[in-house]
Amino acid sequence: MIEALLFLTPVWPLVVLVCSAAWRFAKGETASFGFLWLTAPLPGLLLAVLAEPDPAASFLELPGLFLGALWWLDEVRLVFLLMTSLLWLLAGCYARGYLKVSQGAKDQLKARLRSFEYLWLLTLAGNLLLIVAEDIASFYTGFAIMTFSGYGLVIHFRSHEGLAAGRSYLYLALLGEGLLLIGFLGAASQAAEPLMSQIPLILEPDNSLGLPLLLCLLLGFGVKAGLALLHVWLPVAHSVAPTPASAVLSGAMIKAGLLGWWLTLPLGTSNWPEVGQALLLAGLVAALGAGLLGALQFKAKAVLAYSSISQMGMMTSLVGVGLLDFTLWPALVPVLLLFLVHHGLNKGSLFLAVGMNERLPLRWTPLLWLGLVLPPLALVGWLGSGTLNKTLMKGVLYEAGWQPLVFWLTLAGLATSLLMFRYLWLLYLARQQLSQQEKQPQKINFWMLGSWLLLLILGLLTPWWLPLSIDNFLWPDQQGWLDLAWPVLAGLVLAVLAWALTRRSSAWQKWVPPLGDLLVVYRYLGLGLLKGVRGLIAGWDAAMQQLVAWLGSLKSLGLLMDKISYQEIAWRREAALIFTLLLVVLSGLLLL
Amino acid sequence: MSSLLQELPQLLPWLVILPLFWALFSLALGVLYRHWIAGVFIFLLLATNLILIGQWLLLGDLYYSLGDWDVPLGIQLRLDGVALAMVTVTSLVTAACSLHASTYLDDYPRAQQYFWPLLAFTWASLNVIWLSADLFNLYVGLELLGLSAVGLVALTGQTEALGAALRYLYAALLGSLAYLLGVALIYSGYGQLDLPALSGLLESDASTRLALALMTLGLLLKTAIFPLHIWLPPAHGKALPPVSALLSALVVKASFYILVRLWLEAGLQVVVPSAAQFMGALGAGAVFWGGWMAWRQTELKMLVAYSTVAQLGYLMLIFPLMVGVSPTAAQLAWEGGWLQLIAHALAKAAMFLAAGNLVLAMRRPDIIGLHGVGRFLPFSLLGFGLAGVSIMGLPPSGGFMAKWLLLQSALASGQWWWLLVLAGGSALSAVYIFKVYQQCYIEDTEVDNFRHPSLLLDLSSITLALLALSLGIFSAWPQALLATALSGGGV
């Protein structure tokens, strides 16, 4: 049973894909996003619910697949699987409403939706595969499928920005894939078996290859996880993708990067002080910097993307801590697990809310706002999962003597609250705009509404249903509430101040870095590199052409030879003379 | 079977008697029954040849004293491995050429009645040369061969052919006289003319060496070795196709055959390495000049004729590769040289026949006319294409095997410069052969304007080409023939 579910988890979406393609082929154009399509993540979800988080019990060996596949579930994977399949399921339901095809849609649009449907399934399959995969090949396969299919989701609208965003996404994804390939290949060739769990054992400080491989894996997954400097694709991609796709991108797919770290870095086995410090620093820079940058954005989804970077930064810094002190890691595991599920679901619902904000009829505005403010509250730690998460985290860090980090994380809370204010403000503005439009959304789509609400609730209540190895959660004490409160209030003050300062003029806007901040720099560098290579090749070609020209000049030699060949006629005339000459020469040679 | 072969009388003289009778019959009867006569005699000759092969395999080298007079008084016929190989190739090529001519000559009714006697005389004289070991007898054989060949070239009586025949005749005459002068010196000095008997006797005095030089030059002129090749391209290029085939395949080889016998069988003590290198250099010149000129030609048959000039150059490499080198290298060169001769004979005959068919089909002599040939006349082209493979020395063909042996010999004797000649020559030959191939793929018309030659014409060329190719696969057999000849020849 478990084995069957394990097998179906990544395979079922593919089955659905093949079935719907075959169906479409047989029947011609039919409605998309059918029920079968919705069931794609269900085996995963079922598995996460039913299975024991124990590799010895829940595993599946497929010796013929790839290079000998081994899939299993441990505690961490189970949590990831649960969160991921849940998010995909609800986002799928949402998409069914969000991307509903109208009857008279153009062929072009239909085709786009069809490709969205297929790519969604592919991305999902990859995402699920990488979670359950224990052997490296399966993992890499899942990761690659997810990454490349994700591109199609990003550029779904084919808008100019969308395509540009897709390019950034793809370039960085390719960079990440390349780095991962090096890391995996290096690790696989050294490990006893090509299994994910073997990789951390390789990455010992004693191993001369340890550091390069570690860096490759760290950076390779870092692209996905939005590590500072490699994060540039996130804001652009999220802001242009269709809302449900943004939700899974931000909620599930970037978590795959985190999972990668989790599985491959020597967390809990060895210390890498320099790398750990760098990672810690990078995480904090991301957590704070993304907040500042995000607060300056004009698109709600961009704000959310920066928020994701910021939140991932916090998690990154915790991973950094794990690398600095491996004894601390067991305590950090539940913290991170809770954090990522909490963030994943809440971020998902925040994204979905953007869509609701566009599509919900005006009369539903109160409900909307109720739903709109709850996840931000959770994120800043004032509510439900957020509160428990932050308390847990700080508690662990305090105990381990990482007070400075706690401070910085609290400061990151300030950034988060700034982002959330900005988000809400932008949604408010959008809603205002909507109310002034002539064409108002009239109907309410219950697929969208239902899935959003469900996600909202599940997100807020994460600690209560998530199977973690924590017996009871501590609520914050008074000091704790105070620590939670002041960043938000400070953020509020800053937000109001900013609003007051900027309401008169929009001059500040031109000082805002463009979406994706460093992307511009990268693009510039990339173009320069391309130009250099082109120049090099052009030079080579020119040299070759010169060579050809030189060879062409040899043709005159050929003409000369031609002239000589005409001489054969004269030669015929002197045959007897030549004969005699040769006779004398040969006699001379023989006689000498 | 073997006892039967042993009991059969020696058939050597029949190789000469039969074609002479053929010549007389066809001369006496004119055009009457010409095909029947040809068929009967070709059959008889082939049968004789076959039996001789069996006898040779069983008994080894065969000797035959004509008129029961022993050397030095009489003349002895000798059939060793090389001679047997030559006789066999002659039978095959001439038979195929006859087959070709029997149809081709329908266009030349007036030439017909004199073609067959001349062909028979050519065959007879070739066999005379292969079998003879007597220097003066070889002279008579060469004259007979030369005059019949000239006659064949001039047969159509057209201006170009006539000019070519005249030039050919004058070259042949000069060559014969030089050869005869050498014979005179040898006879005066040694009192006998038998090559095997002379082989132990020849001394390194000025008279002998000059005699050798004179004979060599005479034979080189007749073999058309660069730069004395100038008579060959017109003679071979302008003659009728079966005649060209015969001339290129066999006639020029006859004088070369004598040359090799002279140098490497009788005169090995007399010749010096520098002279051998000189011969090789002439060969190299032939390879490059012939290849170059072949490339520059616009007429198909002239191209093939120049190709003969080039290919003859390879044969000359046998001298530097056998004089003053290790026995291994000499053995390889010996086998390689003869194999090249055989392969070229088969392939070139096929090529000339095919070229003749193509020219017949195109109704024009130049290469441009080949456009569309690949589509409408695949069979006429096939013979040319297959023969080209051997001429280029590409595997699997006799030409390749021969070049391989020569290359190995060059390597084993440390004379790397001949490697370059062989390699460069192969490249050059590919250039001119593919120049022809290439034209066949161009199609400027959808209409088949060609005259379609009879299947018999195509078949005779294809058969020879296939033989040249299969020589590459079964080259171990001729190699066995040639190898024993060397050990028997006393090198």
Add this chain to the structure above:
Amino acid sequence: MNTFFIYALTGGLLSSLGLLGFILHRHLLRRLMAFNLMGSGCFLILTGLSQSHQGVDAVPQALVLTGIVVAVSATALALVLIRRWYHLTGQTSLPEDVQSLEKTSSKEAQG
């Protein structure tokens, strides 16, 4: 130095004289005569030289007899060809000589 050897030497001189004539002359008949002179020289060497060594010898004489007949056959053949060639072209020399003349004249005409 006996009588035979004198004629052998004469034969040598005749041969090279004939060769010179063969080289220098263009006219086909003259070249043919030069060839015959050369042949005579050759026969003289064969008979004279061998007889100077071992007295009168039937074998070289027989060989020369054969040689003479062969030479006259060749000469006759050449004459047939020459006559035919002359009949067709009006030339009395080998084609390339004529060609070269034509070529130079046509070149001059163009120039």
Add this chain to the structure above:
Amino acid sequence: MILDWLLAGALIGTAAGVLLTRDLYRSVVLFIIFGLLMALVWVRVEAPDLALAEAAIGAGLTGVLFLDALGHLNPDKAAAVRQKYRQPLLSGLAFLLALGVTGLLWMALVDSPQPGVHLPEIVDQQLLASGVEHPITAVLLSFRAYDTLLEVAVILVAVVVGLALRFSQEDQPAETQVLSPLLQKMLVWLLPLMLMVAIYLLWIGSYRSGGAFQAAAVLAAMAVLMRMSGTPIPGHSNLYLLRIGLVVGLGLFLLLGSVDLVSGGNFLAWPEGWEKASILVVEGALTFSLGMLLFSLFEASPAPKQASMTRGGGA
């Protein structure tokens, strides 16, 4: 000795004259003189057979052939395309090379080694077994009969080519007929004489100088004279007869040569005990055939009637 030197000098002088004379006709005449001188030389070299042959063939027949050819080459037309003279540099080179060849030949002649085999002795020893008494005939028709066989074939080839080039052409060369009354009168008693001489030469060949070739040359000369004078030759216009005549010499030679072979003996070994007879028969056939051949070399253009017959047969 002095006579020899003088003769040699004359020979060289005539040869030089042949080559250097401007006038072609004079050159041919000098060439005939050269042939006669050669005949003298052969006498001095103690080769009477050769002297006879040279006189008949070398000087006689060849000379006639040249004269005949000369008559066909219209001198006016030939002069129209005078050959370009060669560059002096090349001529100089030619002289130098000829000089070099002379030097080389000189060296070779002087340096020629003494033979280890004395063939004349062997010939003498085996003369009896050959069946004839004259050594040259023995060499020609017994010891080296193979050479002779092929030699006949050579003449045949030359004739065949001649026939091919004449018969096969539509444009026949003009008939040559020198109608001279004097010649015709002379022929009346010259011809029987020549015939007798020929038969005598043939007969004598087995003992002394003379033989088939010489006899054939006389026969051929006879025919040439008849042809030139316009006297009809019996059978001349019959093409098949001509063919048979051409073929019969070589054919008989081959057949008789093969008799022993077929009966288990050797090719060209004359039947045991019939050696002389065989040789005589072959010589006789050869004389007839060779005469015809040599004549055909001179003149092989029959009446147009036969030419059309040939064409008819070929079609």
Add this chain to the structure above:
Amino acid sequence: MLDWYFWLPLLVLSTSLVASGFIFWINENRSQLRSGINLTAAVLKIALVVIILLGVMGGEVYETRFALLADIDFVLRADALGVMFAGLSSVLWLFTTIYAIGYLEGTPNRRRFFGFFGLCVASTLGIAFAGNLFTFLIFYELLTLSTYPLVVHRGTAKALRAGKIYLIYTLGGGLVLLMGVLWLYGLAGDLSFYGRNHLDALAVTQPAALKWIFFLLIAGLSVKAAMVPFHGWLPQAMVAPAPVSALLHAVAVVKAGAFGIVRVVYDVYGITLTWELGLLLPLGIAAAVTIIYGSIRALMQEDIKKRLAFSTISQVSYIALGISLFGPAGTIGGLVHLLHQGLMKVTLFFCAGNYAETLGVHKIKDLDGAGRRMPGTSLAFTIGALGMIGVPPVAGFISKWYLGIGAVAASNYWVLGVLVASSLLNAAYFLPVLYRIWFRPQEQPWPHERVLGRWDTSLWLLVPALVTAALSLLAGVFAASGFSPLTWVELITSREYLP
């Protein structure tokens, strides 16, 4: 007496030989009969190869041997490596034949085309089964000859020029190879591929000569394998009809070169000796340079087939790269790429041909929206392209995986960099194409559209592309299963090359 062990390798060869003989014989217009002969022969050949394969797996030896010259034998012998190449050739022959039947429908000179096509395959199989260097050389040259008519098939000036260039390169390469073989024979005699360590003694006495010979051999082979700087013929040869490109690029010519390199390194010199002589590193560097150079060039091409051609240049050198890695993993990587690249590249060329035939599209920029018009073809193309990039689970990934592992095992870390750089470059030149096919709307009419049936295009053209695409996908997905190329290659490696 019928001795199967003797005749079987020859029989495999002669199936296509006889078929091509028949095809040359029968009339141009009898296309049905011709197709029948072709397909029968192809299927028969596969069956025979399967028989041999099973036998070889069971340890049987099939050998055809007779003497060519006194000391040189003609040897055809089916060993595991040869059977691998033979299997690839025969399978792809079948598909290419099917494809070609559809592709050349109604064009002139089909008799010539299919005749030489058969010859070409026969010589490829000869290369696969060649049991010594001499036999190899024979078939290597024969391949040149039999492919030339295919390259110039169209008979246009461009085709003829390409043919000329092709000849200059391949015949020149053949000559160099000949020199190498000759020298080696001069030193060591008849070199069968089945002896072991026969050059070791020579390596002590004449190491320099061995190095030179190696250089000559590899240089000669790398012309066909299109390694830089001997690659110039390949892009030119793109004027040939698509099935020819598919065959040339995927199987016959380039693979023959690569296969020859494998033979030289493993079976003539022996990997250990090659390593000891220090020859592996130069080979690896040459391969690496080719990989990078080919990819960069491919990036600059506008023409689909040209881009694919440069891609081939780059990809085939993976094989050489794998061989240059001293160790079993590298070997596996190189060898398995021989198969994988064959499948994937043949797919790509089929698709390129389909686009050209059906839509008249030759340039990449005209491909916009092709995915909607021709979904099947485009799907196949996508699989092939992703495989080339090395995206799992397509077969190309498996090759890269083993190459990478081999690189680390041999401590040639720079190879990893080459691999990744090449993958990125591959992505850079393939992904834009995919993007255009799938994500760009069609903006202008197709240059020259033909409607061929209710599917994308004629089924003769579509099915082979789909099947080979599926095969390359399956070869990756089920790499570790019993019937995959990888398993066979591992068997070869374990049997013969494990140092």
